[in-house]
Amino acid sequence: MTIDAREGLVAHLGLAAVGERVVRPKHRESSRLCVETFVETRTPWWPRGGGGGDKEGDRTATKPLAPSDPDRWCLDMRGLDSILDYWPDDLVCRVGAGITFDNLQTTLARRGLRLRGSSLRPRDTTLGGAYARGDAGLRGAPGDSLRDQVLGLVAVAGGGEVVKAGARVVKNVAGYDLARLFHGSHGAFGVVLDFVLRLEAIPGASHCVALPTNFDAALDLLSKWRRPARSFDPAVQLWLNATASRALGGPEQGALFLMAEGWPESIDAWREATARAQGVTLANEAAQAWNAVRDLDANHALWIQLPASRLVRWWGDNQGWISGRGSQPNLVADLLAGSARLWSTPSPFDGELVAEVARTVREAGGWVWSPTAASSPSPALIRLKRALDPHGLLPPIPTPVLGPTDG
Amino acid sequence: MTRPSSPLPASARRDLVAILGEDAVFDDAVHRKIYDSDGYALDGVTPDAVVLPRTAVQLQQVVKWCVRHGVPYAARGAGTGLSGGCLTLGGGIQIGTSRLRRIVEVNEVDRLAVVEPGVVNLQLSQAVAHLGLQFAPDPSSQAACTIGGNFAENSGGPHTLKHGVTLPHILGATVVQPDGELAVWGGRSQPGPGVDLLGLGVGSEGTLGIAVELTVRLVPTPESVATFLAVFETEADAAHAVSGLIARAIVPAAMELIDRVMLRAVEEAFSFGFPLDAGAVLIVEVDGSARDLKHERPVVRDVLNEFGAREVREASSAEERTHLWRARKHAFGAIGRMSPNYATQDGVVPRGRVPHIVASIAQAAKRHDVVIGTVIHAGDGNIHPCVLFDERDDAQVDRALAACKDILERCLELDGSPTGEHGIGMEKREFMPLLFGPADLALMTDLRDALEPTGLCNPHKILPGASPCGELRVAGRQVAL
Structure with missing residues (x-):
């Protein structure tokens, strides 16, 4: 960005809103002005929110820090x-x-x-x-x-x-x-x-439980609940493997985390039925359990898209070798959405392991999205990118680890 | 090759028959006439030919043939749309998906089904009912409309108030892109990272490709259902009751308003027992667990009474409930008995402004001296005024058109939209500049050009601009909404 353009932004937004390759607008119009400046000066830029992408190792979010891309500006939207x-x-x-x-x-x-x-x-x-x-x-x-x-x-x-x-x-x-x-x-x-x-x-009541169970048993339990399907379904249905569960102070062998919402009478009945069926309710303080899960620190997580029945098989087939590579894999599977976050502690997975995970997930019929690896976008997406980012100033199109695909 | 608006050249016919077989290519006058319109009553366009592939491969080959020969094409499900979206404006081939009707897979654990696009909406729900599951989007035409059509239009229906329109129920689609190549949008999971081509594709009215396989979500059928019929002296009272229910934290599965004109038509057709002196009725359905309904039943009754219902009845049996919904879903068939022709509209207003649009519809009827019967997906603010006319009387046709235009423009004035579930198609392109600015429309054009570089895949739809003349006509149709 030219010095004149930078001074122009300072004049409009105030000195405090313009930092070293960072600009922090507070309104719709000032945001538009920032982008207009980026476009006029052909300055590469990227939008940033609260840094969730940074924490998850979003490959686009790390761009400004990359030596190969020293001129990219950050449009900080938190204002x-x-x-x-x-x-x-x-x-x-x-x-x-x-x-x-x-x-x-x-x-x-x-x-x-x-x-x-x-x-x-x-x-x-x-x-x-x-x-x-x-x-x-x-x-x-x-x-x-x-x-x-x-x-x-x-x-x-x-x-x-x-x-x-x-x-x-x-x-x-x-x-x-x-x-x-x-x-x-x-x-x-x-x-x-x-x-x-x-x-x-806001629903009249909610309740969370964390049931100690491995993945097979968790899915088996859900399958029983789903045959025949019942109208009263927990809104949140997550399975956490042992590592992720322990990180939250949960059961050693892994946990099926459920949160149900509804009218108080329905929730009371559900809570009693769940406790009766399972014999134990580890976390019966809704807020405490919910806060623990939502604040999960899934740094540099791979995002796996596989429906629950395939995911449980995939995890059963692959968790051994993933753990054997010296990493501590954490898995949080959303059994309703058919997706999972997979990350390693204390250090992220290496590229070779990511590629291998992606290959096995692909074979199972799903996709993996990684912070660090991506395939080439399809011709249709390339055309879309050219049309909407004609000067090529914005971050690249996110694609899964293995491609090509259109989405 | 040239593209006559009359039968296909012999060479083209030979090519298509080679791909599809003799019994799947129709270019005779009778078939072309049958396929010359959908539920949009006021215009029609006769296709050059109609083809009915039986497999995804055949459909893909047809598209590739069209691309090679520069022939426009448009996909058609059951033809229940209301905006002429499947018509071949400017000539071309209509590709019907009605023979692609296999349910490929049902997975009750993952609660999904894989279907071909020609599967009829209701048939999927019937096929999975024994598992306690259903496909939630339920357009009133669900006994006829296809899931491929639902995908293309992002269809709604009475029960989408609680469960949402089609988009959240589509996980993935295998699509024949405009260039004839296959692409997979989405998969078998809730969409996550990555460009949301699936989200762009749902509701794109078949202009960005043709789905040949869809992975859809299934949801549990409710354990308990309670259906209320509330009778009001005026439409305004009924409309205000809608806001009252939403404000009380009740999200009904469905909330349908039927006005006096429509009530009379339905009663004459179905003898349900609707009070003919009522100003309007509201059908309110709540569902969930038995305990949920124990809580919600009295709240619904209280609110309906509080807003002036002179009578609140609850369906006493599953049969009575089915009868009530049959009456509602066939309302447009019923009104067809009252007039040789009618034009149905599909506007939306913010749900708090339903009382305003109800008043505006009455004013439009008076101003243009037409009879309008209306049903409203009231919880969604989605109105379906049905303007009656006789096509043999040009003055009536003009008045009907003017009334339709007034109502849709009023929807826009109320911060609404000219279409809630049937799309822009060829009918409503003139409203686009009223709803969107030049930059929005330019970006939409860029988007379409990027994803549809051939200009052959259902052209001249959605976006305003010069377009070839269709064979404009007026015809009576009966369409469920």
């Missing part, structure tokens, strides 16, 4: 952290993309409302960051992810143009849904400035 509009009759609100989950939920809770989506580390994670990373949170049922709560958004695309997607209605199929462009694409096409979100009333 756009307000609730901008609220329509109580519609149960809809509009918020800045830099608001954190916790701040939003705390404010909404005063009105008895909440956003249904969730995320790991919600204290730091911004909505914009979670959306850009495709973070589906910890609730795997259909319609429960952040993606499904976004009714509309305003964004700045890579060419510097401000675009609008969706509306404040809960159902809308007018035109191409531009909101999806920014979901999971790690800022490759632009940055979201604000979201229009669907809200809901």
